[in-house]
Amino acid sequence: MTMQQRKDCQFKSECGRCYHNKMSTSDVSLPVLDENEKKIVNEFCHLLEKSKQLFNGLRDLPQYGHKQWQSYFxxxxDVYTKLWKFQQQHRQILDSKYGLKRWQIGEVASKIGQLYYHYYLRTSETNYLNESFNFYSAIRQRGYYSRASKEERPDLMVKKLRFYARFILVCLLLKKMKLVKDLERDLGKQIDDYTSTYQPEDQSEWKTVLSEIREFEDLKYSELTLDMFRMLQTLEREPQEDLSNQIYDASPAPGRPPYLLPSYMKKEENGDRNNRRENPHKYLLYKPTYSQLNTFLASGFKELPPTGIILLYISADGSPSSMKHGDDPAYDLGGVVTNARREGEEIIRTKKLGHLKEVHCLHPGDLYPYTRKPLFVIVDSDNSSSFQNIPNLFGQPVVCLLSPERAPPTMQDKHRRGNLFTMFLHDPLMAFCYVCNIYEVPVDLWDKCTGIIDKFMSEASKLFSRSKKLDNMYIQFIGDDFLRLLMLRFVFCYIVLILHRGFKGPNFYPTCSPLLPTDEILEHPVLYKVVLDLSTLVDNRTLFAEPGEGDLHGAT
Incomplete structure (x- = not known):
């Protein structure tokens, strides 16, 4: 076997060494192996190659669909478990006789971390996310990639950069923000090292990745002090108790780049609310094209169980129509831009016709086919009102919770960076502090505020159950714990903003479809009093108007 053949084999398999039954006697660079050592090395190479084949095969599986992936995963x-245990049991022989390198161990660990992460995405089981974190954390602590730059192979440096990017994503989802900052600094240094050494064509892409991580980090906790962050970590509910922690972990980035999250949620079976709800199967799409979004929605629609509900969360910049009044609300009012990319042929065709429309704009009418099953829509956009009149065409419940379309001038920058509506739905108390310009809260005060928020939710829940004017659409959804929580937080958002002196006019308030009863829920004195009590507790009472003072009526 020639030196070149050996190098080619090493590059293709990343095995470090490749043993053949027949070797040239002049090849003295390979150690002599006894039969047991040959067996161990060959078994390791077999497991390594088999694991790579299976891992690469995962790329061929469609990202949508819920059934065909599980057996392959x-x-x-199984193979990666055997591989990981095998290299642990025979590390000494693999190190001395095979030339196993630490970055190769790191590569195996990294792929196991990826498997756990993708299993989490498919199942929403947080324990898989924690397992992914454990493997990524071990890679960093043990320095498996610490000598990757010494190999003089740019592909190894890319593997290292990808490891950091994936580890940061997992940490963001687990809200380990202090570690995110450390990893972000490390990633920045690694990107500088990579680009200065190899001057690759993808250096601008890696700079963009780092920039987006920093924007995402600034977005979620930009103005919270470290002490408050630590307090929030302590006070967070377990994800199993509050599924909003799972649904809204991926908060929108600056300028509302589109996030669309179609998901289904399984309702209680046999009428027993005490049964443990199955975790939702969810898709998280970042800047999808229209065809991608439609494909994922159709797949979720197809696999929705009989008692399931489609939940679609959209955060995107609006694409308002130039038509002030249209005959068809399905398309004449515009929608939201899911992806700014344009198709070349479409541009030419629309220019010839004298007008130009967004190719990847999601219009309300695009959702009409999916109203054949229960549909719950949340839209956070500056054109959210375009989704205000989705009709009930098939007798199934359809509810839309829609964000304010404007923010006060003093909060416009924050509004762009934080998507206030999403914050209210995710963490009402944090959102309340945000609109009150409160960035430091002692733990004991936070506990008291949390008690008042809980009181608001309890009172609002009673009003929902007692209401005689509540639309049947809400009644059909309110039995689901998570959707009921979203409805209650929507009401809290509405009342806070309608009482806040800085938010003036219908475009500053969230809206919903169908309408919630104003006198029985949205403007009920009991709920007003709870919000005002909260403002008094945080010493910001002057920011809020008294009921009956001025125009407190929004558009619902």
Whole structure:
């Protein structure tokens, strides 16, 4: 076997060494192996190659669909489990006789971390996310990639950069923000090292990745002090108790780049509310094209169980129509831009016709086919009102919770960076502090505020159950714990903003469809009093108007 053949084999398999039954006697660079050592090395190479084949095969599976992936994932997990245990049991022989390098161990660990992460995405089981974190954390602590730059192979440096990017994503989802900052600094240094050494074509892409991580980090906790962040970490509910922690972990980035999250949620079976709800199968799409979004929605629609509900969360910049009044609300009012990319042929065709429309704009009418099953829509956009009149065409419940379209001048920058509506739905108390310009809260005060928020939710829940004017659409959804929580937080958002002196006019308030009863829920004195009590507790009472003072009526 020639030196070149050996190098080619090493590059293709990343095995470090490749043993053949027949070797040239002049090849003295390979150590002599006894039969047991040959068996161990060959078994390791077999497991390594098999694991790579299965892992690469995962890329061929469609990202949508819920049934065909599980058996394939299971086989892949089994092989990687055997591989990981095998290299641990025979590390000494693999190090001395095979030339196993630490970055190769790191690569195996990194792929196991990826498997756990994708299993989490498919199942929403947080324990898989924690397992992914454990493997990524071990890679960093043990320095598996610490000597990757010494190999003089740019592909290894890319593997290292990808490891950092994936680790940061997992930490963001687990809200380990202090670690995110450390990893972000490390990633920045690694990107500088990579680009200065190899001057690759993808350096601008990696700079963009780093920039987006920093924007995302600034977005979520830009003005919270470290002490408050630590307090929030302590006070957070477990994800199993409050599924909003799972649904809204990926908060919109500056300028509302589109996030669209179609998901289904399984309702209680056999009428027993005490049964544990199955975790929702969810898709998280970042800047999808229209065809991608439609494909994922159709797949979720197809696999929705009989008692399931489609939940679609949209955060995107609006694409308002130039038509002030249209005959068809399905398309004449515009929608939201899911992706700014344009198709070349479409541009030419629309220019010839004398007008130009967004190719990847999601219009309300695009959702009409999916109203054949229960549909719950949340839209956070400056053109959210375009989704205000989705009709009930098939007798199934359809509810839309829609964000304010404007923010006060003093909060416009924050509004762009934080998507206030999403914050209210995710963490009402944090959102309340945000609109009150409060960035430091002692732990004991936070506990008291949390008690008042809980009181608001309890009172609002009673009003929902007692209301005689509540639309049947809400009644059909209110039995679901998570959707009921979203409705209650929507009401809290509405009342806070309608009482806040800085928010003036219908465009500053959230809206909903169908309408919630104003006198029985949205402007009920009991709920007003709870919000005002909260403002008094945080010493910001002057920011809020008294009921009956001025125009407190929004558009619902």
């Amino acid at each position: 299971g086989r892949t997990f």
